[in-house]
Amino acid sequence: MSQVIEEKIKQIQEKLIQLCRRNAAIEKENSLLKEALEEQKTAAANAQTNMEAMQQQLDIARYGNSEMNPTERKAFEKRINTYLKEIDKCIALLSV
Incomplete structure (x- = not known):
């Protein structure tokens, strides 16, 4: 066993x-x-x-x-504004 x-x-x-x-x-x-x-x-x-x-x-x-058509111009301005907002956020964070 x-x-x-x-x-x-x-x-x-x-x-x-x-x-x-x-x-x-x-x-x-x-x-x-x-x-x-x-x-x-x-x-x-x-x-x-x-x-x-x-x-x-x-x-x-x-x-x-080249010259932009109105649709491309709006898209370009929107992209630029987005970049500017991001830059502003970064500056605000650095200022704190």
Whole structure:
């Protein structure tokens, strides 16, 4: 009877070791995936910043070289007003 109990304990120990190994592997994979996700988030943020900068350059080139129709002029003025509001907010935060 004690041999049966010893066998069961041995089986439980082996399964516990397997679970610990699986857990360690999953934790390592999770860590790697988190790092990859952060890298992708950073890359996406950089791409977004670059896209916005290029869009601004395109707008400047477009509006600087040609006459604007009324719809484009309103959109351009709206964008400029948005930038001015953001600048005013920044100045207000710096003044505090």
